[in-house]
Amino acid sequence: MAKITPRSKDYSEWYLDVIREADMADYAPVRGCIVVKPYGWSLYENMRDFLDKRFKDTGHSNAAFPMFIPMSFLQKEAEHVKGFSPELAIVTIGGGEELEEPLAVRPTSETIIGYMYAQWVKSYRDLPVLINTWNSVVRWEKRTKPFLRTMEFYWQEGHTAHATHEDSQAEVMRMLDVYEQHALTECAIPVIKGRKSISERFAGANNTYSIEAMMGDRKALQSGTSHDLGQNFAKAFDIKFLDRDNTEKLCWTTSWGLSWRMLGAVIMVHGDDQGLRLPPRIAPIQVAIVPIYRNDAEKSVVMETAARVFKTLKDAGLRVKLDDREETPGFKFNDWEMRGVPARVEIGPKDVANHSVALARRDVPGKPGKAFVPQDGLPERVIALLDEIQAGLLKQATAFRDANIREVNTYDELKAAVEDGFALAPVVDDPEVDAKIKEETKATNRNFPLDQAEGEWKCIITGKPVRERALFARAY
RNA sequence: CGGGGAAUAGCGCAGUACGGUAGCGCGCACGGUUUGGGACCGUGAGGUCCCGGGUUCAAAUCCCGGUUCCCCGACCA
Numbered sequence: 001m002a003k004i005t006p007r008s009k010d011y012s013e014w015y016l017d018v019i020r021e022a023d024m025a026d027y028a029p030v031r032g033c034i035v036v037k038p039y040g041w042s043l044y045e046n047m048r049d050f051l052d053k054r055f056k057d058t059g060h061s062n063a064a065f066p067m068f069i070p071m072s073f074l075q076k077e078a079e080h081v082k083g084f085s086p087e088l089a090i091v092t093i094g095g096g097e098e099l100e101e102p103l104a105v106r107p108t109s110e111t112i113i114g115y116m117y118a119q120w121v122k123s124y125r126d127l128p129v130l131i132n133t134w135n136s137v138v139r140w141e142k143r144t145k146p147f148l149r150t151m152e153f154y155w156q157e158g159h160t161a162h163a164t165h166e167d168s169q170a171e172v173m174r175m176l177d178v179y180e181q182h183a184l185t186e187c188a189i190p191v192i193k194g195r196k197s198i199s200e201r202f203a204g205a206n207n208t209y210s211i212e213a214m215m216g217d218r219k220a221l222q223s224g225t226s227h228d229l230g231q232n233f234a235k236a237f238d239i240k241f242l243d244r245d246n247t248e249k250l251c252w253t254t255s256w257g258l259s260w261r262m263l264g265a266v267i268m269v270h271g272d273d274q275g276l277r278l279p280p281r282i283a284p285i286q287v288a289i290v291p292i293y294r295n296d297a298e299k300s301v302v303m304e305t306a307a308r309v310f311k312t313l314k315d316a317g318l319r320v321k322l323d324d325r326e327e328t329p330g331f332k333f334n335d336w337e338m339r340g341v342p343a344r345v346e347i348g349p350k351d352v353a354n355h356s357v358a359l360a361r362r363d364v365p366g367k368p369g370k371a372f373v374p375q376d377g378l379p380e381r382v383i384a385l386l387d388e389i390q391a392g393l394l395k396q397a398t399a400f401r402d403a404n405i406r407e408v409n410t411y412d413e414l415k416a417a418v419e420d421g422f423a424l425a426p427v428v429d430d431p432e433v434d435a436k437i438k439e440e441t442k443a444t445n446r447n448f449p450l451d452q453a454e455g456e457w458k459c460i461i462t463g464k465p466v467r468e469r470a471l472f473a474r475a476y
Numbered sequence: 477c478g479g480g481g482a483a484u485a486g487c488g489c490a491g492u493a494c495g496g497u498a499g500c501g502c503g504c505a506c507g508g509u510u511u512g513g514g515a516c517c518g519u520g521a522g523g524u525c526c527c528g529g530g531u532u533c534a535a536a537u538c539c540c541g542g543u544u545c546c547c548c549g550a551c552c553a
Binding site: 003010012013016020021027031083086087108137139141142143148149153155210221222223224225257258259260261262290292293294295298327328329330331332333334335337338346348349350351358366367442476 | 477487488502510511512513514515543544545546547549550551552553
């Protein structure tokens with residue numbers, strides 16, 4: 001009966017059970033890779049479409065670039081190649097012949113896009129270049145987990161070029177805000193925006209910013225990043241433009257990415273022991289209709305009503321599924337709860353007679369989440385309920401996060417805090433400090449949160465004066 | 477890539493100490509009875525016992541090598 005391991009028993013098993021039972025993904029016959037099944041992909045598509053709209057609304061256009069990257073491209077930016085070398089997949093043979101120059105399967109596209117930008121940008125009038133690309137990339141990971149860390153993963157990468165650092169910096173922050181809004185509004189996940197410490201920066205970036213979310217086991221998940229690449233890639237690839245003053249200048253570039261890892265975050269932030277709990281805005285199915293009957297006579301009358309209700313909900317713009325499978329109602333209730341469908345409409349002979357339906361909400365599992373409501377005005381009621389659930393999920397996740405995050409002022413306090421939550425600690429931005437804390441507590445420096453009150457503190461490791469706190473947590 | 481566990485039907489597992497030709501629950505197919513919170517009875521299908529080698533009359537079981545998965549580390553979106 002218990003198909004899903006309780007979260008409290010084994011969080012990792014729970015996560016894998018939910019993915020399997022909710023029919024989101026399967027293991028591929030290739031090490032470290034997954035197959036995303038229609039239900040999981042549909043969820044990804046919904047998130048993607050929302051994000052894509054946000055990119056378009058901020059002036060970006062989509063394009064596509066090759067998945068093969070000449071090794072020499074990667075080598076042009078010293079830090080970049082150093083960072084990615086250990087996880088590259090490299091093609092050395094093509095068409096049966098050894099290649100003159102090996103091709104890396106893209107681990108990210110800064111280099112090949114930089115090469116193209118160098119050709120496209122001639123004048124300040126060509127700037128900014130605001131392009132996004134939806135693709136998959138490959139990183140040879142040693143230890144994988146569905147959605148959170150797979151050898152091939154789907155994501156988007158935005159790449160922009162600007163005339164001034166002021167412009168590129170604004171872009172970096174604008175897209176970080178886009179990610180935050182997406183997490184909050186669509187995924188109902190509160191995130192902490194911040195600047196990555198020196199040791200956690202993207203390979204080749206001057207600065208990396210991230211959004212960090214707290215999972216149900218109080219571990220952190222980096223859910224999106226935005227990089228200020230300075231002029232590093234512009235120098236490596238000669239991305240130059242002639243400015244108004246007729247002098248040649250190097251561009252300032254940015255890149256930003258968000259992967260299907262966010263899907264893992266949705267699972268881990270909202271899921272419970274019954275399975276998934278999907279935010280209504282991104283749920284592939286927002287309302288499941290379960291008909292209830294005991295014989296053919298009841299079936300025909302119930303199905304007639306169910307079909308009519310289905311139509312009114314669908315016409316109201318909802319993603320609705322009429323479950324006509326030959327299973328018992330009880331089975332279906334549990335099945336849709338496992339899959340995280342936010343709302344469920346149950347229609348039986350009594351409802352037909354009373355011109356009512358039972359309306360159940362996933363965020364309150366079982367009978368307590370059920371109410372008998374009139375069929376009249378159902379679409380409006382369901383839409384209001386979905387809004388309520390969407391807001392409620394965010395509220396719950398935010399309360400959970402806030403209850404498990406602590407400000408600390410000593411190393412001992414930090415050690416205790418990261419045992420079961422996030423810690424905000426004053427530290428200097430020094431790779432050695434990050435490394436020491438990581439080694440001794442397993443917690444990493446997630447970022448220096450942007451929204452924090454500046455103050456005068458002493459670094460908990462070095463004792464040096466510092467003006468901001470960093471967020472520490474054990475992370476995925 | 478280091479340390480630990482595991483791999484037998486779609487899923488969860490037993491069988492392995494002591495070698496003898498593969499089983500249970502759920503799921504699946506069909507028939508019937510059921511149906512307002514994971515229904516029941518009957519019949520049936522489904523297996524390279526992770527892979528490769530070795531020992532043996534005989535290997536899921538013993539030996540050697542490899543692969544994959546899970547947990548904990550190092551690395552990362």
